[in-house]
Amino acid sequence: MKLICPRCKGDLMLEAPDQLRCEKDALDFRQVDGVWRFLLPERESHYARFITDYERVRHFEGRFSAEASYYRALPFQDLSGRFSKDWKIRAASFRALTKVLPANSTVLDLGAGNGWLSNQLTLAGHTVYAVDLLVNAEDGLGAWKYFESTFTPIQAEFVALPIPDSSVDAVIFNASLHYAENYEYTLAGALRVLRSDGMLVIMDSPVYREAESGQKMVAERKQQFLDRYGFASDTIQSEGFLTYKHMQALEQSLDVRWQHIVPFYGLHWALKPFFARLRGKREPAQFGLWLGRR
Numbered sequence: 013m014k015l016i017c018p019r020c021k022g023d024l025m026l027e028a029p030d031q032l033r034c035e036k037d038a039l040d041f042r043q044v045d046g047v048w049r050f051l052l053p054e055r056e057s058h059y060a061r062f063i064t065d066y067e068r069v070r071h072f073e074g075r076f077s078a079e080a081s082y083y084r085a086l087p088f089q090d091l092s093g094r095f096s097k098d099w100k101i102r103a104a105s106f107r108a109l110t111k112v113l114p115a116n117s118t119v120l121d122l123g124a125g126n127g128w129l130s131n132q133l134t135l136a137g138h139t140v141y142a143v144d145l146l147v148n149a150e151d152g153l154g155a156w157k158y159f160e161s162t163f164t165p166i167q168a169e170f171v172a173l174p175i176p177d178s179s180v181d182a183v184i185f186n187a188s189l190h191y192a193e194n195y196e197y198t199l200a201g202a203l204r205v206l207r208s209d210g211m212l213v214i215m216d217s218p219v220y221r222e223a224e225s226g227q228k229m230v231a232e233r234k235q236q237f238l239d240r241y242g243f244a245s246d247t248i249q250s251e252g253f254l255t256y257k258h259m260q261a262l263e264q265s266l267d268v269r270w271q272h273i274v275p276f277y278g279l280h281w282a283l284k285p286f287f288a289r290l291r292g293k294r295e296p297a298q299f300g301l302w303l304g305r306r
């Protein structure tokens with residue numbers, strides 16, 4: 013697939029094997045350490061603080077390794093042992109995804125992080141473009157070097173993708189859509205690049221019945237960050253969570269039909285809402301996959 017200018021959506025000239033140029037906007041896009049850099053200069057300051065805060069938190073939490081085996085084993089095993097419970101959910105969602113994704117798809121992995129999903133999908137025969145803001149080699153796109161498969165890592169933002177119209181079979185937001193600042197605008201951008209018979213996938217974003225529960229979760233997280241790191245990590249006005257009502261509204265405004273799949277994540281997760289009610293705690297988040305088709 014030919015990449016396009018994320019600003020004017022026009023064609024790019026190949027200036028060198030690691031450099032593309034938009035003549036109209038007089039912009040050069042380079043491949044640095046294996047990652048194509050498509051974050052527009054006018055958007056760098058918007059994300060600078062988010063990236064610094066996010067990288068500090070993820071490093072502090074220990075979401076990295078110097079071993080390739082750690083990255084290659086995801087999502088099936090967390091060789092660090094730090095987030096094994098979370099990765100159990102991720103693995104179940106991934107298995108559900110593999111059942112619905114047509115063979116040999118061209119896939120956009122949006123908010124790819126270290127690229128584990130891109131790696132697994134490439135190994136399964138798909139052609140994958142991994143997009144994220146982060147380029148570091150611990151938890152960002154720079155971790156491509158640990159994988160045995162070859163996919164295309166691209167630094168870009170959800171709402172300015174260097175991807176041509178109607179060019180991919182699946183756009184996947186993997187534990188990332190809740191970082192978007194506006195779901196409707198972000199998903200409209202994802203639909204632009206999706207073929208008419210393609211599939212939009214939102215997986216492992218927290219969803220609540222009541223918006224109030226999501227707001228409480230966001231407030232709790234902010235307080236946790238303040239207590240642990242001294243900053244709230246809220247420089248980007250992310251939506252933070254989904255609600256069933258919001259998903260219904262998006263179905264109308266985007267003209268897509270959702271299929272909601274909730275894999276069995278184990279008894280612990282199945283019983284969470286029950287125990288939360290019993291203890292008078294807020295509604296716990298649910299996870300799963302939303303498959304959107306036109």
Ligand SMILES: C[S@@+](CC[C@H](N)C(=O)[O-])C[C@H]1O[C@@H](n2cnc3c(N)ncnc32)[C@H](O)[C@@H]1O
Nearest residue numbers: 123124125144145146168169170186187188191
């Ligand atoms: C919780 S992580 C999920 C990473 C990975 N998909 C996974 O499953 O481990 C969310 C990712 O979304 C990325 N992200 C957040 N907002 C973004 C945006 N506007 N454009 C591109 N990536 C974004 C973050 O940098 C982060 O890597």
